[in-house]
Amino acid sequence: MVNKMTTFKKMSAIPTKKDFVDAVVALQKRALKAPTFEVDIFIRWFYVNKVHSARKFFYHGITKVLDEFPSVGQTPPSGLRCSHLSLARNQLFDARQLIHRIDKCYAQLLKSNDCDSLDQCKRLNAAALALMFTVAVRCLPSLTYLDKLRQLMVDLEDGKADATVVKYSIFLSREDCTVPKPYCFDALNVDHVVPLQTSLWIEELEREHGCPQPPQ
Numbered sequence: 001m002v003n004k005m006t007t008f009k010k011m012s013a014i015p016t017k018k019d020f021v022d023a024v025v026a027l028q029k030r031a032l033k034a035p036t037f038e039v040d041i042f043i044r045w046f047y048v049n050k051v052h053s054a055r056k057f058f059y060h061g062i063t064k065v066l067d068e069f070p071s072v073g074q075t076p077p078s079g080l081r082c083s084h085l086s087l088a089r090n091q092l093f094d095a096r097q098l099i100h101r102i103d104k105c106y107a108q109l110l111k112s113n114d115c116d117s118l119d120q121c122k123r124l125n126a127a128a129l130a131l132m133f134t135v136a137v138r139c140l141p142s143l144t145y146l147d148k149l150r151q152l153m154v155d156l157e158d159g160k161a162d163a164t165v166v167k168y169s170i171f172l173s174r175e176d177c178t179v180p181k182p183y184c185f186d187a188l189n190v191d192h193v194v195p196l197q198t199s200l201w202i203e204e205l206e207r208e209h210g211c212p213q214p215p216q
Contacts, residue, residue: 008070008150008151008153008154008157009154009157010068011068011069011150012064012068014065014143014146014147014150015061015062015065015136015143016140016143017137017140019061020058020133020136020137023054023057023058024054024129024133024202024205025205027050027053027054027057027129028129028202028205028206028208028209029205029209030050030053030209043118043121044110044111044115044121046121047110047121047122047124047125048107048110048111050125050129051103051106051107051110051124051125051128051129052103052107054103054128054129054132055099055100055102055103055132058095058099058132058133058135058136059096059099059100059103061136062092062095062096062099062136062139063096065092065143065146066089066092066093066096069089069146069150084145084170084171084172085146085149087142087172087174087177088142088143088145088146088172088177089142091138091139091141091142091177091179092139092142092143094179094180094181094182095135095136095138095139095179097182098135098179098180098182098185099132099135099136101182101185101187102128102131102132102135102187103128103132105128105187105188106124106125106127106128106187109124110124110125122206125206126199126202126203126206127190127194127199129202130190130194130198130199130202131187131190131193131194133198133202134193134194134195134198135179135180135193138178138179138180139179141172141173141176141177142172142176142177142179145170145171145172148170149170152170180193
């Protein structure tokens with residue numbers, strides 16, 4: 001039987017807050033030259049593409065962790081608190097579902113007839129990115145837990161730790177698990193979910209690097 005602990009040595013780096021920040025900055029710096037075709041088509045395409053790109057980054061980053069990190073049934077049971085691992089994975093599953101929902105919701109809003117100005121597109125884009133970023137940041141306690149568990153499992157395989165270390169030094173507090181449940185999440189209630197400083201930061205990035213005003 002193949003030792004499941006060898007999986008931990010092959011895992012990719014687990015995302016950090018810096019990765020999330022860098023992704024948002026890169027997305028907001030993305031700009032296109034002023035178009036020569038119809039204004040509203042350009043604006044909507046530009047911002048729908050930004051929202052989709054944000055979803056791809058956050059969704060795929062979380063999915064990669066879930067795909068690479070063994071589930072409870074695959075993880076060596078040596079002293080591991082399986083409930084903590086399940087909690088961390090459930091947080092990531094919920095976050096992934098929320099990010100998909102945010103993308104779908106705001107892409108629809110950007111494509112609707114009610115979105116008829118550049119300013120409206122900018123507001124919707126900023127709201128979508130702020131929500132996705134906030135959901136991703138709320139995953140950080142779970143990601144930190146998984147990263148520590150991964151390293152301890154590698155040390156366990158290499159003989160640098162024992163089962164007692166795994167049991168008593170790695171845990172995830174429920175109080176730190178703040179990813180909203182998808183069934184009670186309102187993607188339009190931005191102020192209730194996103195910290196003010198996050199909204200201000202993303203709005204400032206939008207003002208600095210947003211879509212140029214197309215010619216009339």
